[in-house]
Amino acid sequence: MLDLATAAPAVGAAFVASTVEVVEAFTIVLAVATLRGWRPALTGAVAALGVLAIMVAALGPLLNLVPLHGLQLVIGILLLLFGLGWLRKAVLRASGFMALHDEDAIFDRERAKIGDEVADVIAMLASFKAVLLEGLEVVFIVLAVGAGRGLMIPAALGALGAFVVVMTFGLMVRKPLARVPENTLKFGVGVMLSAFGVFWTCEGLGAPWPGDDLALFGLAGAFLVIALGLVAILKPRAAAATA
């Protein structure tokens, strides 16, 4: 039986990380739908979801054959690579060294691209690619957050929650989700994935954590403080560089 302290970080990490990816995919699907109609946009999106479902069904059972420590170590390293990469970009954006990710700009870019390509097939492919690429990241996040410690169901529920929330919100407002503070989300995701990464890498090395799963909260807090400290150090330098 899973307790809340064990399941909550997995649900939260999968939810927030998946929200970022679903928002990106939805923005592109919406751009396609605005230009070419919902039919090619949804056909491409549904086809991509089908491919993703087949991939998960094919790869999921194989995870049971891998030794737990080995799986935790590999996933921990991958999570650290993924998480530190996100955190790095989020810190650089928050400090002003990198332009903020702009969903409005993505929407306009996709619209301009598709405006030149008049065929519905191309519009459908654009939608297919966006959902497949962003969906692959969601699949990885669910596997990474859930597979190491038998938390696949909480992680999958977190990702499903993100899908439902973004779709509901997106279909209600029917316009790009530029109001979602994307860099703030990415900052949080980078912190959580980095914390999970350190936790599982050490578990994979056979080093047990003091406080077991509760150590995750301490790790996330430490990464948050360190990342905010880096932003505080870099902000004046960015301001001086642009002055």
Added chain:
Amino acid sequence: MSVVLEVLEELWSMFVGDRRLTLLLLAVVALGAAAAYLIRQPMLAIAVVFLGAVGVLADSVFQGARKAKG
């Protein structure tokens, strides 16, 4: 075909987008493994991996800032 290539490119960039960060992190994990398996000090392994990850993040951020400036 281009869809397959884009998927592969996306997967590659997810993990090896920053080669320096990847190599430094693998070196940190190797040090952690040495602490855990060679000298059998699990707490030292935890300290090495955590502090190493923080160091890799700081290095990568300052490197990114330098590149953006220059």
